[in-house]
Amino acid sequence: MNEEIVEIEEDQEQLQYLSAELVDSIEPKDIITDVNALSERREIQEMNDEDITITSAELFRTLVEAGGLGLATTQIGNPYRACIVNVKEPLVLINPRVVKFGTVDENENNGKRVIYRESCLSIPKTMKKPKKTVRFTHVTVQTDNLGVVEFKPDNTNWRSQQDMYEDEGLLESIVVQHEINHLDGILITDPKIRYNKQVTVNKTGRNEKVMVMNPENQEISYMKYKHAQPLLELGYEIV
Numbered sequence: 001m002n003e004e005i006v007e008i009e010e011d012q013e014q015l016q017y018l019s020a021e022l023v024d025s026i027e028p029k030d031i032i033t034d035v036n037a038l039s040e041r042r043e044i045q046e047m048n049d050e051d052i053t054i055t056s057a058e059l060f061r062t063l064v065e066a067g068g069l070g071l072a073t074t075q076i077g078n079p080y081r082a083c084i085v086n087v088k089e090p091l092v093l094i095n096p097r098v099v100k101f102g103t104v105d106e107n108e109n110n111g112k113r114v115i116y117r118e119s120c121l122s123i124p125k126t127m128k129k130p131k132k133t134v135r136f137t138h139v140t141v142q143t144d145n146l147g148v149v150e151f152k153p154d155n156t157n158w159r160s161q162q163d164m165y166e167d168e169g170l171l172e173s174i175v176v177q178h179e180i181n182h183l184d185g186i187l188i189t190d191p192k193i194r195y196n197k198q199v200t201v202n203k204t205g206r207n208e209k210v211m212v213m214n215p216e217n218q219e220i221s222y223m224k225y226k227h228a229q230p231l232l233e234l235g236y237e238i239v
């Protein structure tokens with residue numbers, strides 16, 4: 001990829017193009033919970049400045065009202081492909097698409113996965129009882145308004161599950177993955193995202209690939225079962 005990676009500064013005030021008057025003038029939208037409507041994809045399409053401003057204001061206003069960490073246009077019946085993520089600061093992503101699960105720099109800890117817990121404003125029961133999901137730690141996203149942005153953990157040397165859940169960079173990366181999934185019509189209940197303990201040790205062949213979780217930091221790696229065996233004795237689990 002030739003395009004330069006954009007560093008998002010925390011004090012950059014990404015949404016400065018939204019005036020307080022505009023945001024106040026917008027009624028919060030109802031959040032869609034209908035599964036058929038939520039399964040519709042939002043395709044990339046050109047947005048002019050006014051489309052961007054109104055869509056951003058709708059996302060921002062509705063998210064503030066609902067009190068979540070992110071929201072996608074699919075959830076409010078807006079036809080464009082855009083989402084808002086509000087973890088470190090509010091960020092609107094216009095026409096976001098995943099370039100890579102991982103970072104552009106191959107030397108960083110790329111392509112790792114974690115088991116996380118997620119709630120979704122469109123699936124109200126998950127607000128009380130979050131769903132276990134499997135997510136990438138790093139994601140590189142192309143957007144029309146911010147260029148190419150990497151979302152990644154602030155730190156990956158978590159010593160405990162609590163350290164992992166307190167990592168804001170990781171949370172932001174996971175919310176971005178969650179919202180882009182919405183734009184592709186995918187929910188956290190989808191088998192591709194949902195954590196599922198399917199592989200049983202007894203049925204696994206030696207050369208079959210398994211997902212193994214490090215009990216200390218919940219990190220997941222894929223490997224052949226014969227390579228996982230010694231780790232299982234150290235307390236690693238097949239997930």
Ligand SMILES: [Zn+2]
Binds near residue numbers: 119121122178182
């Ligand atoms: Zn959601």
